[in-house]
Amino acid sequence: MGIRVIILFLLNKIFIEVNSIKGVVVNKIQGYYYVDVENVKYECKLKGKLKFLNKKDNCVVGDNVFIENGVISEIYPRKNILYRPLVANLSKIVITFACKDPNFDINRFNLMLLNSFFYNVKPLVVINKIELLTDEELNIFKESLDFLKRLNIKVIYISTVKNTGIDLLEAELKNCISALGGPSGVGKSTIINLLQNDIVLETGETSKKTSRGRHTTKGTNLLNLNVGGYIIDTPGFSSLDIPPIESSSDLINLFEEFNDYKCKFNNCMHINEPQCGVKNALEKNEISKVRYDFYCYVFNNLKNERWNKYD
Ligand SMILES: Nc1nc2c(ncn2[C@@H]2O[C@H](COP(=O)(O)OP(=O)(O)O)[C@@H](O)[C@H]2O)c(=O)[nH]1
Numbered sequence: 001m002g003i004r005v006i007i008l009f010l011l012n013k014i015f016i017e018v019n020s021i022k023g024v025v026v027n028k029i030q031g032y033y034y035v036d037v038e039n040v041k042y043e044c045k046l047k048g049k050l051k052f053l054n055k056k057d058n059c060v061v062g063d064n065v066f067i068e069n070g071v072i073s074e075i076y077p078r079k080n081i082l083y084r085p086l087v088a089n090l091s092k093i094v095i096t097f098a099c100k101d102p103n104f105d106i107n108r109f110n111l112m113l114l115n116s117f118f119y120n121v122k123p124l125v126v127i128n129k130i131e132l133l134t135d136e137e138l139n140i141f142k143e144s145l146d147f148l149k150r151l152n153i154k155v156i157y158i159s160t161v162k163n164t165g166i167d168l169l170e171a172e173l174k175n176c177i178s179a180l181g182g183p184s185g186v187g188k189s190t191i192i193n194l195l196q197n198d199i200v201l202e203t204g205e206t207s208k209k210t211s212r213g214r215h216t217t218k219g220t221n222l223l224n225l226n227v228g229g230y231i232i233d234t235p236g237f238s239s240l241d242i243p244p245i246e247s248s249s250d251l252i253n254l255f256e257e258f259n260d261y262k263c264k265f266n267n268c269m270h271i272n273e274p275q276c277g278v279k280n281a282l283e284k285n286e287i288s289k290v291r292y293d294f295y296c297y298v299f300n301n302l303k304n305e306r307w308n309k310y311d
C-alpha cells in the first residue's frame with residue numbers, strides 16, 4: 001500500500017505546483033483580494049479554512065500568498081504586521097523630510113525614527129528639495145544628521161525637481177515593500193509618482209483643497225515600483241505620537257547608541273543618576289545633544305502619561 005500512497009502524494013504535489021502561483025496581496029476590497037504576480041493582478045477569494053470570524057488580519061495587504069484557481073489557499077508566514085496602516089511584511093519606512101520649505105523639524109523626525117524602531121521596521125531617511133540649499137548650507141544640514149551614521153541608518157539626499165538621487169533611492173527600495181512617511185509638503189506624493197506608473201497622486205496645494213471624502217481611501221494599496229517591489233500608495237506614517245513603550249528599559253533599548261556606555265547603576269535611566277556613562281558621553285559630544293534631549297522629552301512624557309498609571 002505504501003507505494004500507492006507515495007505516488008498519489010507526489011502526483012498531488014506536482015499538480016499543486018503547476019496550478020498555483022505565488023503572489024503578493026496588493027489590495028483588498030469587500031472580500032476580494034487582489035494578488036500581484038509579476039505585475040498581473042488576480043482577483044481572488046480567501047479559502048474558507050483561512051477565514052476566522054471577525055478577524056481583519058486573516059489575510060492582509062503585503063501577505064505572500066499561494067493562489068489556486070482564484071482562491072488564496074495559503075498565506076506564508078509574515079515577517080511583521082502593522083495595524084495602522086494594515087500591512088504585512090513591510091521592509092522599510094522611508095522617513096521623508098525636506099531640508100527646506102517646509103523647514104526641517106528635528107523633533108518630528110526623531111519621533112518618526114522612534115516609531116520605526118518601536119515597530120521594528122527599518123528606517124531609511126530621505127531628504128528632499130536639496131536644490132534649495134547652497135553647497136555650504138547642505139553640508140551644515142548633513143552634519144546635523146551625523147548621529148544617524150552611528151545608528152547605521154542610510155540618508156539619501158534628493159531633489160525631484162533636479163532629478164538628483166532618485167536612482168539611489170530606487171536602489172534602496174528595489175524588491176522591498178516600503179511606506180513613505182513624513183510631514184505634508186515635503187514631496188512624498190511627488191516621489192511616489194516618480195517611482196511607479198500606476199496611479200497619479202495629487203501633489204501640492206490641491207490635495208488640501210479637495211472636498212471632504214475624496215481622499216478617504218479606506219484600505220492600503222501597494223503600487224508596483226518601476227524597479228520591482230512595492231510602495232504603499234498613501235503616505236501613512238506621519239505619526240506625531242509617542243509609541244506605547246511599556247517601560248523605561250524598553251525605551252532605553254530604542255536608543256541604541258546609549259547601550260555602548262557603562263553607568264554606575266545597572267538600571268540607570270541616564271537622567272539624574274551619578275556617574276552616568278551616557279551623560280559623560282554627552283559632555284564629550286560622543287552622544288548628540290539633540291538625541292539626548294529627545295530621549296529626556298520622551299522619558300518624561302511616558303513617565304507622566306503612561307508608566308505612572310501602572311504603578
Ligand atoms: N523645490 C522643490 N519642490 C519640490 C520638490 N519635490 C516636490 N516639490 C514640491 O513640494 C510641494 C509638495 O509636494 P507633495 O508631493 O504634494 O508633498 P506631500 O505633501 O509630502 O505629498 C509641491 O509643490 C511639489 O511640487 C523638490 O525636489 N524641490
Ligand SMILES: [Mg+2]
Nearest residue numbers: 188189202207
Ligand atoms: Mg501628498
Ligand SMILES: [Zn+2]
Nearest residue numbers: 263268270276
Ligand atoms: Zn546612565
